[in-house]
Amino acid sequence: MSVDKILVVDDDPMSREYVYEALTQKGYEASMANSGEKALEAIKSKDFDLVFSDMKMPGMDGLQLMEAVNEVSPQTIFAIMTAYGTIESAVDAIRNGACDYIIKPFSPDHLNLLIQRIEEKQKLVNENKYWRAKSTKNGGDNLVFEKNSIMNTLYNQTVKIAQSKAGVLIQGESGTGKELIARAIHLNSPRANKPFIRVNCAALTETLLESELFGHEKGAFTGAVLKREGRFELANEGTLLLDEITEISMVVQAKLLRVLEEEEFERVGGSKTIKVDVRIIATTNRDIVEEVKKGNFRQDLYYRLNVIPQYVAPLRERKGDIRLLSNYFLDKFKAEANGSAKSISPEAMKALCEYDWPGNVRELRNMVHRAVLMANGDEIGPEHFFDGYKMIELQNDNNALHAGRSIEDMEKELILKTLKYTTGNKEDAAKMLKITTRTLRNKLHKYDEFDDKKINERF
Numbered sequence: 001m002s003v004d005k006i007l008v009v010d011d012d013p014m015s016r017e018y019v020y021e022a023l024t025q026k027g028y029e030a031s032m033a034n035s036g037e038k039a040l041e042a043i044k045s046k047d048f049d050l051v052f053s054d055m056k057m058p059g060m061d062g063l064q065l066m067e068a069v070n071e072v073s074p075q076t077i078f079a080i081m082t083a084y085g086t087i088e089s090a091v092d093a094i095r096n097g098a099c100d101y102i103i104k105p106f107s108p109d110h111l112n113l114l115i116q117r118i119e120e121k122q123k124l125v126n127e128n129k130y131w132r133a134k135s136t137k138n139g140g141d142n143l144v145f146e147k148n149s150i151m152n153t154l155y156n157q158t159v160k161i162a163q164s165k166a167g168v169l170i171q172g173e174s175g176t177g178k179e180l181i182a183r184a185i186h187l188n189s190p191r192a193n194k195p196f197i198r199v200n201c202a203a204l205t206e207t208l209l210e211s212e213l214f215g216h217e218k219g220a221f222t223g224a225v226l227k228r229e230g231r232f233e234l235a236n237e238g239t240l241l242l243d244e245i246t247e248i249s250m251v252v253q254a255k256l257l258r259v260l261e262e263e264e265f266e267r268v269g270g271s272k273t274i275k276v277d278v279r280i281i282a283t284t285n286r287d288i289v290e291e292v293k294k295g296n297f298r299q300d301l302y303y304r305l306n307v308i309p310q311y312v313a314p315l316r317e318r319k320g321d322i323r324l325l326s327n328y329f330l331d332k333f334k335a336e337a338n339g340s341a342k343s344i345s346p347e348a349m350k351a352l353c354e355y356d357w358p359g360n361v362r363e364l365r366n367m368v369h370r371a372v373l374m375a376n377g378d379e380i381g382p383e384h385f386f387d388g389y390k391m392i393e394l395q396n397d398n399n400a401l402h403a404g405r406s407i408e409d410m411e412k413e414l415i416l417k418t419l420k421y422t423t424g425n426k427e428d429a430a431k432m433l434k435i436t437t438r439t440l441r442n443k444l445h446k447y448d449e450f451d452d453k454k455i456n457e458r459f
Contacts, residue, residue: 007048
């Protein structure tokens, strides 16, 4: 979530105005109140994302205000400002529902970092609420497949393996739905009501990934102005998904192995050992056995992760799911966009089922989304799906482009492949090729053996 509207509550005018100025200079929409009572009146009349309240105030103090805010505006986040002498009270406030606290005096940058941390925490909380709600409603999002398909078998396996704490390694091409399978394991496990935390290992440098996983102490490195919990701590008693595990460095692999074996670690820059109870699910789109052979991935870590191996088949190996997924995404996106399209034409569906889907389910999802936005009538045709995608099959064809082939040969092949997509419909093919139907017919007559009758017979 994004924190935009903030209410500052403090009976000390200098402190109140200092925080107000610091927030407005950072671009936040800030308001002020000089007492708990005034703050409560403001909250009843206006929505706030975050309340920053002093702990000790005459009349209604910070804790009492927090309880009142939770009743009238439970979605509003509450954070405490406190002096050194009342840190114990701030910790009590955290236990009673405050999101975080900050110790006076503090700098504007420190304040901004705290808000960023609150946003990140709330995002994780909301994400877990969302997925639990989805699970309760329909058993998961986008887990759509034929009753007798290999994906159905895989899903049934996830229900069984969810009961254990054993590590799971999910392998498969990009876009096949590895994360959805990981979420299904979590949501069917005894940990379903605990956090599900995801880390994209490929998106972070070695230093950042280590801090992200294990957290860091204040001053551990340049920019570490606050102590920060890592993803292992956030996932305690829940599930941690390590996405694209083969992208992590050997240094981080060694530290990760220790956590898996001993269930303990230290934050970066810290000496205190932290115990955790976390179920690990890892994913990769690489051949991890080959990475082990090359020396890029530790063999002992591989064995630790690969207790329960799972393989998510590419969409081209489960063609039967394409029709179900296409209609699922159609219903989803037409509702979101108030689209006019109600169905996918038989010709378009045939083209979808014949396509090899190098981008798998993610590509199909994006293509249906685009088609819903582009279609004007009740029915989506091939031209709504494959306009802009017509070169993909050529690009994936090893014999398509090589020295010595003429432009005329390439043009002929493109035309025939486009006609294949449109199941022989010349008007649709001409639209995709951005030429007139007459030009297309002339070109087809130019290819001696491909007259109109034979074209219709061919498709």
